[in-house]
Amino acid sequence: MNLERKNRMTNKWLAAGLPLLIVAGAALVLWREAETPAPVAIDLPCPTPAAGCAARIGERSITVGLAEPRKTLQPFEVWVQAPGADQVQASFTMVDMNMGFNLYTLRPDKDGVFRAQVTLPACVSGRREWVMTVDIDKTTRLAVPFSTEL
Ligand SMILES: [Cu+2]
Structure with a gap:
């Protein structure tokens, strides 16, 4: 596998994976906020x-x-x-x-x-x-x- 092809594959992975990661991260944050009860x-x-x-x-x-x-x-x-x-x-x-x-x-x-x-x-x-x-x-x-x- 030449370097250029490898780079293209990495870019493809980033294009698909990064938005997924961001969505998962946001969901985790929202879930944790919802789970944390307001203190008395x-x-x-x-x-x-x-x-x-x-x-x-x-x-x-x-x-x-x-x-x-x-x-x-x-x-x-x-x-x-x-x-x-x-x-x-x-x-x-x-x-x-x-x-x-x-x-x-x-x-x-x-x-x-x-x-x-x-x-x-x-x-x-x-x-x-x-x-x-x-x-x-x-x-x-x-x-x-x-x-x-x-
Ligand atoms: Cu007053």
Whole structure:
């Protein structure tokens, strides 16, 4: 078999095989997404948000904090210590009140503490109690209630 013929056969295989591989890959991704149930949020009461509040989940200890001052329309920092985590996201709601879409991806600092600056909207009803939902690797979800200051 000469080289040119070999190349042509390889190209033919690629033309037929590559789309199949792509379709199979996409199907696998969709199947896995469907198989992964949304995690149930674990309530983490946090009387001292600025100092951080810890939860023990399975073998690991997760600590969540919200810096002060915590005011609407002004950025403040949220941080999460979650050893071994790859992805940490936070979103903010009020009980029985949709506060608009907001989703923050926290980035690890040099010590591996995940951090983000967040800015919350003002509440049209004047309420100040919020719930921060922290998602860790899409498998662990914490609901952390806190208040904003006037
Ligand atoms: Cu509100």
